[in-house]
Amino acid sequence: MNNPIKIAVDAMGGDNSPNKIIKGIELHSLNSNNVFYNIFGKSDLIEPLIKKTSLAKSSYKINHTNDFIKDEDSPLAAAKKGKRSSMWLSIESLKKEESDAIVSAGNTGALFVIAKLNLNMIEKIDKPALSALWPNKTGMNIVLDLGANIECNEKNLIDFSYMGAALHKSLFEKEESKVALLNIGSEELKGNNVIKNTYQLLSEKTNSLFEFKGYIEGNHIMDGNVNVIVTDGFTGNIALKTAEGTANFITNELKQALNSSLIGKISSILNIKNLKRFKNKLDPRLYNGAILLGLDKPVIKSHGSTDEVGFANSLKVCEKIINGKLIEKIKKNII
Amino acid sequence: MNNPIKIAVDAMGGDNSPNKIIKGIELHSLNSNNVFYNIFGKSDLIEPLIKKTSLAKSSYKINHTNDFIKDEDSPLAAAKKGKRSSMWLSIESLKKEESDAIVSAGNTGALFVIAKLNLNMIEKIDKPALSALWPNKTGMNIVLDLGANIECNEKNLIDFSYMGAALHKSLFEKEESKVALLNIGSEELKGNNVIKNTYQLLSEKTNSLFEFKGYIEGNHIMDGNVNVIVTDGFTGNIALKTAEGTANFITNELKQALNSSLIGKISSILNIKNLKRFKNKLDPRLYNGAILLGLDKPVIKSHGSTDEVGFANSLKVCEKIINGKLIEKIKKNII
DSSP states (O other): OOSOEEEEEETTOSTTTTHHHHHHHHHHHHTOSSEEEEEEEOHHHHHHHHHTSOOOGGGEEEEEOSBOOOTTSOHHHHHHHOTTBHHHHHHHHHHTTSOSEEEEOSOHHHHHHHHHHHSOBOTTOOSOEEEEEEEOSSSEEEEEOSSSOSSOOHHHHHHHHHHHHHHHHHHOTTSOOEEEEEOSOSSTTOSOHHHHHHHHHHHHOOOSSOEEEEEEOGGGTTSSSOSEEEOOHHHHHHHHHHHHHHHHHHHHHHHHHHTSSHHHHHHHHHTHHHHHHHHHHHOGGGGOOEEEESBSSOEEEOOTTOOHHHHHHHHHHHHHHHHTTHHHHHHHHOO | OOSOEEEEEETTOSTTTTHHHHHHHHHHHHTOSSEEEEEEEOHHHHHHHHHTSOOOGGGEEEEEOSBOOOTTSOHHHHHHHOTTBHHHHHHHHHHTTSOSEEEEOSOHHHHHHHHHHHSOBOTTOOSOEEEEEEEOSSSEEEEEOSSSOSSOOHHHHHHHHHHHHHHHHHHOTTSOOEEEEEOSOSSTTOSOHHHHHHHHHHHHOOOSSOEEEEEEOGGGTTSSSOSEEEOOHHHHHHHHHHHHHHHHHHHHHHHHHHTSSHHHHHHHHHTHHHHHHHHHHHOGGGGOOEEEESBSSOEEEOOTTOOHHHHHHHHHHHHHHHHTTHHHHHHHHOO
8 A cells, every 4th residue: 555544443442342353444444545544442342343354554553462352451450561552552642643643442441541641742732522424404513512511611612613624624634613612592691601602702812724604503503503512511412412312202102103003014015215315314323423522632432332334433533533633723823 | 271381472573563463262161170271462463363263262362462572572571671571471460360370471581581571480490490391112201401501510500400490390299200300421421510519419318209310411402311400501502403304304304304205205105104204203282382591480581483383382381380289389499
């Protein structure tokens, strides 16, 4: 390969790993060029799986280690005893500049603690934030913070705005980035002081990265009028999980309704193509991959329970972030 | 009527009023006994509407006033100049003990300010909270606070737990009330200090009103394992509106999917009964009616944009609250 981008992959995290991880790598490789996978984990498990794939030998390296972080390990315990784990070593390969980004489907808390121990913060940024993709009517939102910081001040929310917009630009280079602050009223009067002050500061500054669109309420997140939604980690986490719960509730109710009679079942079969398209549009695997922003290397967290399709999509996020020069964009724009 | 319960109705608030209000009263009266409606508003508009209904003359009184609060009035302006408004007079009829509860589909902020000016707080309660019904897999949740208090301390969240459980018991007397605190992790370690302290205090106290079930995350709100969900007004408002937005997004996507081809349309027609049942279960009119808790009289806010079916349901909430002795339940249990 000709100077490929290099993704460090923790092969041991999440449900059904390393099976789904290796299958995910294969899926991703089918639609990508010039990517090299630095795979970390138990080679006796990984080798036989990788032999069944169509992956070229030149496109990966298996870095063997027997240790891995368990889902139930506390982040601090994991960081203390996990220096030989697949997660630690894959993050360390960023520090050593052997990889350009890292993705893991393992223990979220441990990933963040180990990433923070090994990598530097980008200058002028106080706190890292967890961001994710969230579908809207016309495309995708970036939403942050989703739980890394329970309490945030004005500086943090402004940093999140710039980092979120830089991420948006890296992933969707042709779109204009439009930032809004999540709040409980669209009038300038509502919300707490931190939000009001942030609104004021973002309104006063102009920048070439994004347009500031003011406040947004929870019911308008998916309207598609803005695409970068900024909030503190507590509120963001509650909003994201409430949306997940609501989506699950509704799709379950729909399934029950459509299967509750013979004629219902028959007409659902007639309608199967349309229902599939509906299901596909809402498929959470399509936007799998949360991005830890603020460190000087890209750290991507795949959902632990996703399958190979979801994992392949988080590899796609890595690839776009590297090619879209996310870290450079943040460094260049942050104030 | 034999010592009826009396509901004060602000006939002038919300879209398409007083038309939907009067029709809502008629709808409600068809399934209720022994309710008297104290209707406040423009009699020249109300009289002709009421004549078209099946309402018995002995079941209502029209209290004429020309003034009403507009949706765009600021709450304080409304309170200052609105002393002859239908909203003010209907709340005042609680103070005069001429009505047992009040419902309005008008300006939310004005309703709260005018209610607080006219009514007393229940002893030992520091802040009123806005609560609402939210469907879950097995029935209905009570969720509070939904925006009355942006910042809350431990005492507030404990008060909300007791008030929410009392409301739950008034509406669903046969069910056990199960209270949970909305948080971002199910482990005891997560969340901010106020939530952690509240958890501790609620765990230590036993009471006869509800069972305390600990923390709940946003994605489990609709699971049906708890039925009273307590949070501060900022988080609650974001959660409720995000759920609304997600539900709208999904049902719109579904509509588009089902109408995107001829065969889709035909099979949707075949499936119409099942889809209707699905739609009915999610119909927001079924749980229309937010309840302001903490005042010594029941104040109910109907959604401004609902129709007569929704307004009839908020009258049903009034009726259940009065018959379920909500205020007595709060007074007896609050600590």
